[in-house]
Amino acid sequence: MSRKMKNKVVTNLKIERIAAEGKCVGHHDGKVVFVQNVAPGDVVDVRITKGKSSFMEGEAIKFHEFSSDRIEPFCSHFGTCGGCKWQHINYDLQKTYKRQQVVDQFTRIGKMDIPEVLPILGSSQTQYYRNKLDFTFSNNRWLTREEINSGESFERNALGFHIPKMFDKIVDIDHCYLQGNISNEVRNQLRVFALSEGLSFYDIRNQVGLLRNLIIRTTSTGESMVIVQFGEDNKEGIEKVMSFLHEQFPIITSLLYIINLKKNETFHDLEVLTYAGKAYIEEEMEGLKFRIGPKSFYQTNSDQAYELYKVAREFADLQGDEVVYDLYTGTGTIANFVAKKAKQVIGIEYVEAAIEDAKLNSQVNDIKNTLFYAGDMKDMLNDEFLSKHDRPDVIITDPPRAGMHEDVVNMLLKLEATKIVYVSCNPATQARDIAILAEKYQVDKIQPVDMFPQTYHVENVVLLTLKS
Numbered sequence: 425m426s427r428k429m430k431n432k433v434v435t436n437l438k439i440e441r442i443a444a445e446g447k448c449v450g451h452h453d454g455k456v457v458f459v460q461n462v463a464p465g466d467v468v469d470v471r472i473t474k475g476k477s478s479f480m481e482g483e484a485i486k487f488h489e490f491s492s493d494r495i496e497p498f499c500s501h502f503g504t505c506g507g508c509k510w511q512h513i514n515y516d517l518q519k520t521y522k523r524q525q526v527v528d529q530f531t532r533i534g535k536m537d538i539p540e541v542l543p544i545l546g547s548s549q550t551q552y553y554r555n556k557l558d559f560t561f562s563n564n565r566w567l568t569r570e571e572i573n574s575g576e577s578f579e580r581n582a583l584g585f586h587i588p589k590m591f592d593k594i595v596d597i598d599h600c601y602l603q604g605n606i607s608n609e610v611r612n613q614l615r616v617f618a619l620s621e622g623l624s625f626y627d628i629r630n631q632v633g634l635l636r637n638l639i640i641r642t643t644s645t646g647e648s649m650v651i652v653q654f655g656e657d658n659k660e661g662i663e664k665v666m667s668f669l670h671e672q673f674p675i676i677t678s679l680l681y682i683i684n685l686k687k688n689e690t691f692h693d694l695e696v697l698t699y700a701g702k703a704y705i706e707e708e709m710e711g712l713k714f715r716i717g718p719k720s721f722y723q724t725n726s727d728q729a730y731e732l733y734k735v736a737r738e739f740a741d742l743q744g745d746e747v748v749y750d751l752y753t754g755t756g757t758i759a760n761f762v763a764k765k766a767k768q769v770i771g772i773e774y775v776e777a778a779i780e781d782a783k784l785n786s787q788v789n790d791i792k793n794t795l796f797y798a799g800d801m802k803d804m805l806n807d808e809f810l811s812k813h814d815r816p817d818v819i820i821t822d823p824p825r826a827g828m829h830e831d832v833v834n835m836l837l838k839l840e841a842t843k844i845v846y847v848s849c850n851p852a853t854q855a856r857d858i859a860i861l862a863e864k865y866q867v868d869k870i871q872p873v874d875m876f877p878q879t880y881h882v883e884n885v886v887l888l889t890l891k892s
Contacts, residue, residue, distance in 0.1 A: 539868065
């Protein structure tokens with residue numbers, strides 16, 4: 425950005441709409457201006473922070489008019505922690521723009537003719553809808569400008585969320601509206617206990633400290649899992665923390681811990697130790713039980729996961745004699761959910777531990793018509809694999825945000841299954857992949873599902889049918 429443009433202030437900019445990734449849009453001198461933390465209808469002064477030939481980005485520094493669609497954010501941490509960036513926009517408008525995001529991605533990226541996108545399936549709960557949260561211990565709490573300017577000294581240990589784009593700064597969370605059940609009580613009481621006992625909070629720069637990470641998982645059945653990551657192999661300190669949680673919260677059904685001496689918080693390669701209770705918790709859906717271990721993936725909004733899977737099952741419209749391939753099957757949730765309506769379901773997933781969970785979930789529910797395989801999708805789904813298994817009549821695919829590898833997309837074209845049900849958490853990569861599949865497939869239905877209220881994220885399900 426040129427020095428001339430840097431810190432330039434655009435006055436009285438009318439915010440027109442919400443664009444991709446939750447940024448709002450206005451226009452100035454023929455250029456698009458992207459602004460965060462505003463709402464359509466706001467009139468603001470904007471300090472430019474980034475400029476290109478066709479667009480600018482900036483931050484609102486003064487509000488002249490507030491949008492009629494604005495509402496009062498309910499969280500005291502709004503605007504700092506970055507977890508719920510749309511709290512200031514009413515929920516009906518959130519849903520409108522999420523649906524529009526899907527329309528825009530398919531028309532602009534996919535450049536294809538599509539049927540009318542169905543009304544988005546909103547979440548019945550717009551607060552306390554998550555079943556999993558990760559909190560970080562840190563000896564470097566984020567201080568507000570007012571705290572810094574006061575000249576006073578403050579407690580620097582914190583337990584909460586990372587400040588956006590700052591790996592070493594943590595917002596100390598008092599009350600989080602994302603997860604209900606015992607989440608807030610566990611986090612707050614553990615913090616008080618740790619401070620009273622003088623236990624060290626993690627120093628991410630120097631890679632030292634006992635208390636490193638806290639993960640809380642809950643289920644709609646009332647079960648809960650608490651996992652504490654320790655940055656030191658300190659038996660006395662670990663026992664203090666775990667015995668406190670066990671005595672203070674006997675309701676915890678799975679109390680686990682990890683000793684993590686690595687330079688990152690990922691623990692898929694580490695041993696998870698059970699301190700009390702079971703090594704897993706169980707979720708339930710239409711009588712099916714799904715075991716969730718500490719390393720298991722499960723959709724983080726249980727109620728909306730059920731709505732999402734019902735859409736996928738409806739789009740598949742199985743009659744009982746079909747072979748279904750469930751690609752990126754994870755722990756086999758969708759595979760097991762649709763199995764009773766299929767002849768056979770074959771699930772493929774990269775993470776081996778997830779496949780073990782998928783097999784276990786079939787076993788727990790006495791489902792005998794599923795097969796699960798672990799491996800990289802682009803390497804697994806090949807001619808050799810097809811020579812050993814029946815070809816699919818229906819394919820359900822639920823890839824990560826990056827979408828499907830080009831080799832996988834080309835294999836789907838080669839397989840020519842009658843239907844493909846494409847579930848995605850990223851309509852942009854979904855539209856990209858479907859534009860390639862359009863060589864042989866037509867888009868019949870598009871159903872957005874809101875899994876994450878107060879954010880710009882949207883899940884989307886598309887039904888593709890083979891052209892005659």
